[in-house]
Structures are given as C-alpha cells and as structure tokens.
Amino acid sequence: MQIRVFCDAFLMDKNKTLFAFLSNWLLVAALLFASIAAYSHDNVVVIPILADEVQNFRQTGRVAKADTTREDYVPFGTQSVDKTTGLSWQPKDDNLEYTWLQAWAYCDRLEFGNRIDWRLPSVTELQSIVDYGRSSVPVIDFIAFPTTKSSRYWSATNGATKSTYAWYVSFSDGTVRTTDKNEKNFVRCVRDGRGFLLPFDFLN
Amino acid sequence: MRLQYQIILLMTVLLFSENISAASDVLLDNQDGSVTDITTGLMWQRESDNAARTYNDAKSYCNNLSLASHLNWRLPSIKELTSIVDYRSDSPAIGNVFAQSNSSTYWSNTQRADMQAESRVVFFSTGRVNSSFKTNLALVRCVRYIK
Structure with missing residues (x-):
C-alpha cells in the first residue's frame, strides 16, 4: 500500500493566512480520505492538485473543462477518475465491437475494479473525454486511456427522432453523430463514483 | 468565514454520499x-x-459584444457549446430557455488540431458535432464566465 498526495499548490499561498489555515485542514482531510481509499482498495492513490488549476479556479470559479490534459485524470485503483466531471472510466476497452443493445448489456454486466455499477455513458459524458487539442489520432488522452481505437464508441443516448438510431463519439476526429443501433462499435463503460478528491473539486 | 462553512458543508456531503450526480440542465x-x-x-x-x-x-x-452589462463575451469552446445541447429534443436540440433558437450550425473556437483551416461546429438541429472551414458561414452564440 502506498499513499501519495501532491498538494504543492497550497504551499504557494503561505501569505494568505485564512487559506493557509484551511489548506492545512484540507491536507489532513485529504490524507484521511486517501488512507480510507487505500485501505478499501489496496492500491496506489494519487491526488494531484496543480497550482495553475487552483489559480484558474479562483479567477473563474470553476475548473476549466474545455481542454483535457493528462493531469485531468487521477488513476484510482484500476479506474481513471476525471477530476472535472467526477466520472470513473474503464481505462481499456475490451477490443470488441458490439451492437448498441449488446453494448448496454456489456456495461451492465461488467465487473471491474471491484465495482458492478458500470453503465454505458451518455453522449455528453463520452464527449467529455475527447481531447480536441490533439493532432494525432485517437483524439483522447492515450496515457489514461491506452488501447483506444481511432473509431466509433457507443453512447447510451437515443436519437431524438429515430428510435432505431443512437449517438456515438468518434475518437478518430471527435465528431459526434447518430448511427443505426445494429451497427457494431466499440464500448467504454463509466460509473458515477467520485473516488476520493479534495473538496476543491466540489466547489465548482 | 463563509468559505470555511462552505467547505465544512461540502466535506459532510462528501462523507455521506459517494455518488454526486452531475445536476441536470439548470438554466436560469x-x-x-x-x-x-x-x-x-x-x-x-x-x-x-x-x-x-x-x-x-x-x-x-x-x-x-456588450450584453447584460458585460463586455467579456467570447466564442465558446466545443465542449462548452455542447453542454447546452439537449439531446432529448430535435430541431432545435436546445432548451426552451434559449428563445427561438435557430436549428442551424453554430461556431465554437476549438480549431481542428490536424486541420488549422477548420474549426468545430455544433448543428443545433440534432446536436451533431463536426468541423467546418473557417471561411464558411455559421451562426454565433457567445458565452462568458459568471465571474
């Protein structure tokens, strides 16, 4: 078991008394939660809070969602936790293509990371992990999500007018479109668990 | 002190609920x-x-743009723009609060990393995301941070 907590951002604010007081308090709370997490999962817990993100938070009241970078994902056990959305993602798909109904069933039955509450992501959730700043394919953080194909991935969202169609996200170029539910596409499941993050993540 | 109470409240929420679902469309x-x-x-x-x-x-x-006594309006990023898409409705795929919204193509400021001549667009007829040549014509909906 190993616990690592990166809180270098707090050290920048020694001159602000209230913040320094709170940050100590937060650090203790973070360590407490990290140890609970480590005990329950027996895995490495990494909680990075980067200085520029805290700065961004103070200026805008929110953590930027626009461009995902590698630091946006916290490895939590075997899952990838997105700090901004709080969603836990299956880091690797199983390299198989499914019809839309099979994709639902696959996520529904998935047991992974000691969790059974996996589901097919909504189209907005799935699009949230597209990295539009990437000029090479697939357009996704390839370290958090290795083995991602430059291909289409199913979302759970139905077409609004055609019930035989559902939305997909293409990780070859980041487009979001509908297609027939009988077509076979790749699947990446998601769950709602936040993992253990610092309270900063709940303020936005 | 208010911030302190806020954080204590949030920590309490954190303690008792692991699943904090993303709140649905709350548009004022x-x-x-x-x-x-x-x-x-x-x-x-x-x-x-x-x-x-x-x-x-x-x-x-x-x-x-000068609107609602604010001057710091900007073109939204593609993820910001899709955050107001309502995938349950069609033509327009956006909530009623955006009055008489045209089911057309809207610009985002996210350029294609592999094709600098193109930028991302959202078709508000369905919510489809694609890219378009910057010389093409599309509609605009501007955005700003609350603070």
Whole structure:
C-alpha cells in the first residue's frame, strides 16, 4: 500500500493566512480520505492538485473543462477518475465491437475494479473525454486511456427522432453523430463514483 | 468565514454520499438577454442574432459584444457549446430557455488540431458535432464566465 498526495499548490499561498489555515485542514482531510481509499482498495492513490488549476479556479470559479490534459485524470485503483466531471472510466476497452443493445448489456454486466455499477455513458459524458487539442489520432488522452481505437464508441443516448438510431463519439476526429443501433462499435463503460478528491473539486 | 462553512458543508456531503450526480440542465433566464447555467458556471447569450458569419467574424462579434452589462463575451469552446445541447429534443436540440433558437450550425473556437483551416461546429438541429472551414458561414452564440 502506498499513499501519495501532491498538494504543492497550497504551499504557494503561505501569505494568505485564512487559506493557509484551511489548506492545512484540507491536507489532513485529504490524507484521511486517501488512507480510507487505500485501505478499501489496496492500491496506489494519487491526488494531484496543480497550482495553475487552483489559480484558474479562483479567477473563474470553476475548473476549466474545455481542454483535457493528462493531469485531468487521477488513476484510482484500476479506474481513471476525471477530476472535472467526477466520472470513473474503464481505462481499456475490451477490443470488441458490439451492437448498441449488446453494448448496454456489456456495461451492465461488467465487473471491474471491484465495482458492478458500470453503465454505458451518455453522449455528453463520452464527449467529455475527447481531447480536441490533439493532432494525432485517437483524439483522447492515450496515457489514461491506452488501447483506444481511432473509431466509433457507443453512447447510451437515443436519437431524438429515430428510435432505431443512437449517438456515438468518434475518437478518430471527435465528431459526434447518430448511427443505426445494429451497427457494431466499440464500448467504454463509466460509473458515477467520485473516488476520493479534495473538496476543491466540489466547489465548482 | 463563509468559505470555511462552505467547505465544512461540502466535506459532510462528501462523507455521506459517494455518488454526486452531475445536476441536470439548470438554466436560469436572467431576463436581460442572458442565460446562466449554474452547473457549468457559464453565462450564455440568450438569443443569437441569426446572422451567419465566418469564423473570424464570429470571434470578433463576441469579443465586441456588450450584453447584460458585460463586455467579456467570447466564442465558446466545443465542449462548452455542447453542454447546452439537449439531446432529448430535435430541431432545435436546445432548451426552451434559449428563445427561438435557430436549428442551424453554430461556431465554437476549438480549431481542428490536424486541420488549422477548420474549426468545430455544433448543428443545433440534432446536436451533431463536426468541423467546418473557417471561411464558411455559421451562426454565433457567445458565452462568458459568471465571474
């Protein structure tokens, strides 16, 4: 078991008394939660809070969602936790293509990371992990999500007018479109668990 | 002190609920031509002026926009723009709070990393995301951070 907590951002604010007081308090709370997490999962817990993100938070009241970078994902056990959305993602798909109904069933039955509450992501959730700043394919953080194909991935969202169609996200170029539910596409499941993050993540 | 109480409250919430679901579409009409999305912290231009512009014109239109006594409007990123898509509805795939919204193509400021001549667009007929040449024409809906 190993616990690592990166809180270098707090050290920048020694001159602000209230913040320094709170940050100590937060650090203790973070360590407490990290140890609970480590005990329950027996895995490495990494909680990075980067200085520029805290700065961004103070200026805008929110953590930027626009461009995902590698630091946006916290490895939590075997899952990838997105700090901004709080969603836990299956880091690797199983390299198989499914019809839309099979994709639902696959996520529904998935047991992974000691969790059974996996589901097919909504189209907005799935699009949230597209990295539009990437000029090479697939357009996704390839370290958090290795083995991602430059291909289409199913979302759970139905077409609004055609019930035989559902939305997909293409990780070859980041487009979001509908297609027939009988077509076979790749699947990446998601769950709602936040993992253990610092309270900063709940303020936005 | 208020911040302190806020954090204590949030820690309590954190203790008792692991699953904090992303709140659904909470869009507030500010009655001054703007709409606030409290889940993303973004303020949107309520009505597009329905004028089709090139990418560069769209960008300068937002930068020069003065609306709801704010001047810091900008073109949204593609993820910001899709955050107001309502995938349950069609033509337009957007909530009623955005009055008389045109089911057309809207610009985002996210350029294609592999093709600099193109920028991302959202078709608000369905919510489809694609890219378009910057010289093409599309509508604009500007955005700003609440703070």
